Amino acid sequence: MGDGEGALGLRRDAAVVIDAGRVAWVGAAADAPAADLRTDAGGAAMIPGFVDSHTHAVFGGDRAAEFDARMSGAPYTAGGIRSTVAATRAASAEELTARTRHLLDEALRQGTTTVEIKSGYGLDVATERRLLEVAARFTDEVTFLGAHVVAPEMADRRGDYVDLVAGPMLEAAAPLARWIDAFCEEGAFDVDETRRILTAGRDAGLGLRLHANQLTRSGAAALGVELGAASIDHCTFLSDEDVDALAGSDTVATFVPGAEFSTRQPYPRVDRLRDAGVTWALASDCNPGSSFTTSLPFCIALAVRDMGATPGEAIRAATAGGAAALRRTDVGRIEVGARADLALLDAPDPVHLAYRPGVPLVSRVWRGGVETR
Numbered sequence: 462m463g464d465g466e467g468a469l470g471l472r473r474d475a476a477v478v479i480d481a482g483r484v485a486w487v488g489a490a491a492d493a494p495a496a497d498l499r500t501d502a503g504g505a506a507m508i509p510g511f512v513d514s515h516t517h518a519v520f521g522g523d524r525a526a527e528f529d530a531r532m533s534g535a536p537y538t539a540g541g542i543r544s545t546v547a548a549t550r551a552a553s554a555e556e557l558t559a560r561t562r563h564l565l566d567e568a569l570r571q572g573t574t575t576v577e578i579k580s581g582y583g584l585d586v587a588t589e590r591r592l593l594e595v596a597a598r599f600t601d602e603v604t605f606l607g608a609h610v611v612a613p614e615m616a617d618r619r620g621d622y623v624d625l626v627a628g629p630m631l632e633a634a635a636p637l638a639r640w641i642d643a644f645c646e647e648g649a650f651d652v653d654e655t656r657r658i659l660t661a662g663r664d665a666g667l668g669l670r671l672h673a674n675q676l677t678r679s680g681a682a683a684l685g686v687e688l689g690a691a692s693i694d695h696c697t698f699l700s701d702e703d704v705d706a707l708a709g710s711d712t713v714a715t716f717v718p719g720a721e722f723s724t725r726q727p728y729p730r731v732d733r734l735r736d737a738g739v740t741w742a743l744a745s746d747c748n749p750g751s752s753f754t755t756s757l758p759f760c761i762a763l764a765v766r767d768m769g770a771t772p773g774e775a776i777r778a779a780t781a782g783g784a785a786a787l788r789r790t791d792v793g794r795i796e797v798g799a800r801a802d803l804a805l806l807d808a809p810d811p812v813h814l815a816y817r818p819g820v821p822l823v824s825r826v827w828r829g830g831v832e833t834r
């Protein structure tokens with residue numbers, strides 16, 4: 462992940478020195494400086510810990526029955542979110558914390574060392590606050606998603622719900638969050654409502670992210686670029702104009718192929734983005750409805766098999782790409798000064814992450830220089 466070979470900047474026969482939680486030195490193993498404690502990786506590949514820039518990891522209940530029905534032909538709609546809202550409102554902060562910890566431990570074992578977490582299954586001021594407080598126990602990358610869908614009890618008063626999200630709910634959320642997100646889609650929020658909510662979030666000091674073009678070629682992607690979002694996520698349906706707009710911007714396109722897998726949507730292709738020089742990321746979108754996976758190795762394999770990515774591009778998208786989507790430069794790469802977030806693979810080459818799909822290849826993980834198991 463430096464100035465080595467290929468899309469990953471791969472170095473062979475290399476060593477990494479960790480000091481005080483940071484990468485202090487990277488180079489040829491033969492030249493490595495003395496260290497207090499040495500670990501021989503035995504020729505195994507080491508990659509940066511994954512940066513999962515899009516999860517909805519705080520929720521109650523599950524929707525296995527909905528998934529089962531979908532696999533028998535039922536379509537995915539935004540409506541399923543409401544059943545998770547009911548289960549989430551019924552769960553205590555302690556229950557939600559335990560569930561989230563379980564999911565994040567699962568992610569860590571698969572190499573994820575940085576995670577973004579959204580609210581969005583509360584949809585009232587008290588529950589959204591509770592979800593953000595739980596998320597903040599696990600990460601600094603906390604995102605307020607009050608604009609996930611209109612709260613069920615306000616279904617026939619959507620204007621009032623938009624006022625609530627952009628007003629009192631945002632006020633309660635802003636001190637706990639770094640980001641604001643919205644689901645701009647048929648069945649959720651339209652472009653005007655989304656613009657209003659994101660603009661209010663920006664005025665409250667939050668950075669912008671957006672669920673865009675997941676189910677339709679809506680105007681959401683263009684809106685995200687126009688407002689200077691750090692990332693527009695899903696991007697299942699992008700027009701050529703959207704790709705051009707992304708190319709001239711600092712906005713990252715984040716793909717979440719676990720959602721295409723679990724909703725049987727077509728996979729987006731990365732070819733046009735590659736040609737246009739757009740930075741793209743891969744994230745899990747871990748949520749109980751459209752993508753109940755914590756595994757970035759799985760997403761990497763999907764991107765290689767079905768989105769036209771090379772293994773190097775896909776691994777880069779799940780590390781440095783995720784970092785770019787969170788506007789972070791301290792994670793997602795192995796270079797001097799970066800946080801020592803490292804995953805060792807039970808494989809001689811990182812390509813194995815896609816070459817050996819479904820196999821648990823992450824053998825050891827360090828976060829901030831500390832081995833996690």
Ligand code: NIG
Pocket residue numbers: 517539541542545644672675720746748749750751752
């Ligand atoms: O990223 N698109 C909106 N939100 C989630 C799905 C939420 C759900 O179905 O519970 C997503 O796909």
Ligand code: FE
Pocket residue numbers: 515517672746748
């Ligand atoms: Fe999502």
